[in-house]
Amino acid sequence: MDVLKKVPVREQDPKVRATNFEEVCYGYNLEEAQAEASRCIQCKNPKCVGGCPVNIDIPGFIKEITNGDIEKAFKVIGQYSALPAVCGRVCPQESQCEERCIRGIKGDPVSIGKLERFTADWAREHNIKPEMPKEKNGRKVAVIGAGPAGLTCAGDLAKLGYDVTIFEALHEPGGVLVYGIPEFRLPKETVVKAEIENVKALGVKIETNVVIGKSTTIDELMEEEGFEAVFIGSGAGLPKFMGIPGENANGVFSANEYLTRNNLMKAFDKSYDTPIIAGKKVAVVGGGNVAMDAARTALRLGAEVYIVYRRGEAELPARVEEVHHAKEEGIIFKLLTNPKEILVNEDGWVCGMRCVEMELGEPDESGRRRPVEKKDSEFVLELDTVIMSLGTSPNPLISSTTEGLEVNRHKCIVADEETGMSSREGVFAGGDAVTGAATVILAMGAGKKAAAGIDRYLKSK
Amino acid sequence: MAENYKYTITKKEALANSIYLMDVLAPRVAKNCYPGQFVIVKIDEKGERIPLTICDYDREAGTVTIVFQAIGPSTQLMSQYEEGEAFRDFTGPLGHKSELIDMPREELSKKQILFVAGGVGSAPVYPQVKWMKENGYDVDCIIGARNKDLIILEDRMRKWAKNLYITTDDGSYGFKGNVNECIKDLVNNQGKKYDLVVAIGPMIMMKFVCILTKELGIKTIVSMNPVMVDGTGMCGACRLSIGNEVKFACVDGPEFDGHLVNFDEALQRLQMYKSPGGKKILREKEGATHHHPGCECHEE
Ligand SMILES: Cc1cc2nc3c(=O)[nH]c(=O)nc-3n(C[C@H](O)[C@H](O)[C@H](O)COP(=O)(O)OP(=O)(O)OC[C@H]3O[C@@H](n4cnc5c(N)ncnc54)[C@H](O)[C@@H]3O)c2cc1C
Ligand SMILES: Cc1cc2nc3c(=O)[nH]c(=O)nc-3n(C[C@H](O)[C@H](O)[C@H](O)COP(=O)(O)OP(=O)(O)OC[C@H]3O[C@@H](n4cnc5c(N)ncnc54)[C@H](O)[C@@H]3O)c2cc1C
Ligand code: SF4
Ligand code: SF4
Numbered sequence: 001m002d003v004l005k006k007v008p009v010r011e012q013d014p015k016v017r018a019t020n021f022e023e024v025c026y027g028y029n030l031e032e033a034q035a036e037a038s039r040c041i042q043c044k045n046p047k048c049v050g051g052c053p054v055n056i057d058i059p060g061f062i063k064e065i066t067n068g069d070i071e072k073a074f075k076v077i078g079q080y081s082a083l084p085a086v087c088g089r090v091c092p093q094e095s096q097c098e099e100r101c102i103r104g105i106k107g108d109p110v111s112i113g114k115l116e117r118f119t120a121d122w123a124r125e126h127n128i129k130p131e132m133p134k135e136k137n138g139r140k141v142a143v144i145g146a147g148p149a150g151l152t153c154a155g156d157l158a159k160l161g162y163d164v165t166i167f168e169a170l171h172e173p174g175g176v177l178v179y180g181i182p183e184f185r186l187p188k189e190t191v192v193k194a195e196i197e198n199v200k201a202l203g204v205k206i207e208t209n210v211v212i213g214k215s216t217t218i219d220e221l222m223e224e225e226g227f228e229a230v231f232i233g234s235g236a237g238l239p240k241f242m243g244i245p246g247e248n249a250n251g252v253f254s255a256n257e258y259l260t261r262n263n264l265m266k267a268f269d270k271s272y273d274t275p276i277i278a279g280k281k282v283a284v285v286g287g288g289n290v291a292m293d294a295a296r297t298a299l300r301l302g303a304e305v306y307i308v309y310r311r312g313e314a315e316l317p318a319r320v321e322e323v324h325h326a327k328e329e330g331i332i333f334k335l336l337t338n339p340k341e342i343l344v345n346e347d348g349w350v351c352g353m354r355c356v357e358m359e360l361g362e363p364d365e366s367g368r369r370r371p372v373e374k375k376d377s378e379f380v381l382e383l384d385t386v387i388m389s390l391g392t393s394p395n396p397l398i399s400s401t402t403e404g405l406e407v408n409r410h411k412c413i414v415a416d417e418e419t420g421m422s423s424r425e426g427v428f429a430g431g432d433a434v435t436g437a438a439t440v441i442l443a444m445g446a447g448k449k450a451a452a453g454i455d456r457y458l459k460s461k
Numbered sequence: 462m463a464e465n466y467k468y469t470i471t472k473k474e475a476l477a478n479s480i481y482l483m484d485v486l487a488p489r490v491a492k493n494c495y496p497g498q499f500v501i502v503k504i505d506e507k508g509e510r511i512p513l514t515i516c517d518y519d520r521e522a523g524t525v526t527i528v529f530q531a532i533g534p535s536t537q538l539m540s541q542y543e544e545g546e547a548f549r550d551f552t553g554p555l556g557h558k559s560e561l562i563d564m565p566r567e568e569l570s571k572k573q574i575l576f577v578a579g580g581v582g583s584a585p586v587y588p589q590v591k592w593m594k595e596n597g598y599d600v601d602c603i604i605g606a607r608n609k610d611l612i613i614l615e616d617r618m619r620k621w622a623k624n625l626y627i628t629t630d631d632g633s634y635g636f637k638g639n640v641n642e643c644i645k646d647l648v649n650n651q652g653k654k655y656d657l658v659v660a661i662g663p664m665i666m667m668k669f670v671c672i673l674t675k676e677l678g679i680k681t682i683v684s685m686n687p688v689m690v691d692g693t694g695m696c697g698a699c700r701l702s703i704g705n706e707v708k709f710a711c712v713d714g715p716e717f718d719g720h721l722v723n724f725d726e727a728l729q730r731l732q733m734y735k736s737p738g739g740k741k742i743l744r745e746k747e748g749a750t751h752h753h754p755g756c757e758c759h760e761e
């Protein structure tokens with residue numbers, strides 16, 4: 001074995017997986033995991049840990065894998081993360097823990113994410129449960145939103161003995177993990193549901209179908225239902241559109257709609273009632289993870305799919321692994337291309353998209369080179385479906401119904417970075433609702449900090 | 462039906478052929494809902510999220526009343542549920558309450574209001590008329606339908622409306638003509654004066670009412686029912702063009718100033734997911750105004 005190279009991970013063949021919704025990556029088996037774990041040199045001052053937003057004791061759990069004590073490895077991770085099977089799959093490891101791994105200087109970094117995933121999957125398959133909290137203190141805390149931020153905050157508070165209820169607007173807990181990220185990257189039944197069950201096993205109650213701001217308000221929760229503190233982890237779910245002509249034509253969807261129909265409502269499975277318009281020739285506008293997910297979903301539903309993105313390959317905000325997988329599966333990348341108008345046929349349906357070619361000019365305020373239109377480069381892409389994946393912002397439902405809750409000009413809730421405390425006494429917030437659309441692990445990190453913040457606040461009250 | 466479903470049907474009534482009323486146990490919704498708002502019902506594990514307007518509520522009993530027309534697979538399945546059975550999910554209240562409810566009393570008491578209910582639209586109109594009367598305001602109401610069999614909630618509405626006018630397209634009951642002809646009759650022949658119309662029914666009806674009331678110079682509120690998925694502002698399926706803006710019906714509506722709504726676009730978008738059965742009914746409801754050579758309606 002070449003210690004400079006990571007143990008390769010087995011994946012579903014691109015041709016086969018392009019036609020199904022089963023998981024792309026198979027993960028390591030015990031033997032592979034131990035081989036990969038042995039590449040970790042157990043640094044005295046492990047740089048990798050600083051790259052993980054929840055500071056998982058990475059050498060600590062990897063050492064247990066090398067020793068063959070996977071249950072112990074799981075317990076180590078469990079002290080830091082409630083959703084390791086999720087993070088091991090969807091964390092942008094290459095820019096977090098693995099980016100800082102010392103092994104990466106001369107060769108491949110240790111596959112920390114894949115090892116984390118292996119550990120969590122093994123624990124689930126062997127029915128290992130997280131440790132139950134010792135005693136309850138009976139104090140009630142409400143958590144709004146059952147996404148990664150809310151689940152983490154709730155789990156941590158339950159471990160500290162609090163009586164926690166999560167209120168979730170949708171009919172399933174999980175947030176983006178259930179409605180956004182597709183099955184082929186993150187299996188819902190086996191992985192997401194199982195990790196949510198682990199949070200429930202800590203004593204956390206989850207009440208679905210409760211839209212805070214509508215079904216009840218933060219004030220009612222605190223004044224009438226006896227919750228002493230509230231954590232808002234309501235995410236950033238409001239989709240943006242471009243504002244170009246034709247955008248309301250039949251056959252134009254937000255990525256959220258397309259993905260929600262397919263993931264949360266399981267439209268790909270004909271035994272479910274929710275319909276989806278798969279499309280034959282689909283353009284996804286945007287270059288982030290969400291765009292890749294929408295594109296790869298449309299592909300699996302049988303379409304020929306284009307990614308239309310106004311900057312270049314190097315600027316694609318999506319994870320490298322996702323772009324790589326998308327290309328392998330046959331997604332066609334139309335880079336340096338910007339839509340100007342969606343063309344609509346006489347029946348009101350999309351029939352094409354007028355686009356213009358772009359070139360990169362001077363760097364803009366984000367530091368990336370600004371795309372500018374190339375003269376006389378307009379062309380028409382023939383299509384029957386367009387999926388807009390231009391980012392999302394926080395939903396104003398909660399901020400508009402909670403007096404004294406400060407938001408910034410992006411509608412993000414203003415919260416202290418260390419404690420999660422908002423401008424309202426007893427109300428804390430974290431995750432995408434505070435930062436705008438970010439990552440699972442950052443949301444979890446914010447949930448953790450807020451749990452500690454809430455604990456300090458309630459103890460001093 | 463799974464045993465852990467908690468949104469129990471406490472009452473079921475057939476109001477007309479394929480139109481049903483149900484009271485559903487949903488205390489959180491019942492506690493905070495108002496006329497104008499809607500719920501989303503998911504029948505079972507595999508069901509879709511079905512938006513339905515709140516037709517009444519009993520805060521004490523913790524129940525919410527829905528009225529629905531069985532048109533496609535989901536609403537047909539719903540119609541097979543009986544008292545004592547339960548739905549998997551029942552979320553709400555969603556959307557904004559009717560703007561009348563927060564209007565200053567002084568302003569509201571000066572208004573002459575005409576409610577116009579078309580078909581199942583009687584259901585969402587009903588709680589508004591009831592609320593007005595309970596709060597001391599007299600209002601007029603038209604209930605219109607294609608024929609007598611499709612007139613619903615007449616007795617209940619009569620209890621709260623000052624004047625109730627029934628109209629049927631075929632003249633089988635009440636005035637003969639569509640709701641617009643009835644409005645014209647009231648305004649032109651019977652000397653009625655209105656400064657606000659609230660029109661709720663099939664989109665095509667609301668469109669034509671708005672054309673008429675614009676001519677008559679009467680402000681008109683409509684309740685839009687575009688395709689929805691989440692109902693919380695997350696998917697954008699429900700987007701509408703209102704004036705120069707794009708609005709999400711689920712969080713910005715469902716009620717809008719009817720004179721600002723782009724009905725043609727909304728009608729077009731409503732076609733998107735129709736099942737063949739639903740399309741047939743839509744064709745009957747919306748008439749010849751939707752024209753798609755490719756649409757299955759024209760192939761039967
Ligand atoms: C398609 C897609 C792919 C992604 N891929 C990745 C990836 O590969 N890696 C990665 O790290 N990140 C990825 N992300 C981003 C990541 O999923 C989010 O940053 C993360 O989920 C944010 O967590 P959260 O808990 O803050 O919010 P969310 O996950 O958005 O959860 C918020 C929850 O709150 C609920 N809610 C909202 N309003 C209310 C209310 N008023 N009352 C009650 N409940 C409410 C929502 O229904 C939702 O369940 C992706 C996002 C999308 C959309
Ligand atoms: C805010 C709101 C309030 C509503 N209130 C009522 C009510 O009080 N009573 C009532 O009978 N109906 C109401 N509707 C319409 C009702 O939701 C549809 O009739 C129902 O979804 C049709 O489903 P189906 O599978 O039976 O029909 P199908 O024709 O098979 O529907 C196929 C698809 O089209 C969509 N769809 C079809 N018709 C409509 C429609 N009229 N509005 C929105 N989406 C539609 C659905 O998403 C569905 O997935 C309301 C709709 C909205 C948006
Ligand atoms: S949670 Fe994410 S960043 Fe932290 S160790 Fe795991 S994969 Fe790396
Ligand atoms: S930096 Fe790399 S080698 Fe060092 S402890 Fe972390 S994972 Fe192991």
Ligand code: FES
Pocket residue numbers: 688689690691692693694695696697698699700709710711712
């Ligand atoms: S129904 Fe999804 S945004 Fe309105």
Ligand SMILES: [Mg+2]
Pocket residue numbers: 273509533534535736
């Ligand atoms: Mg249906």
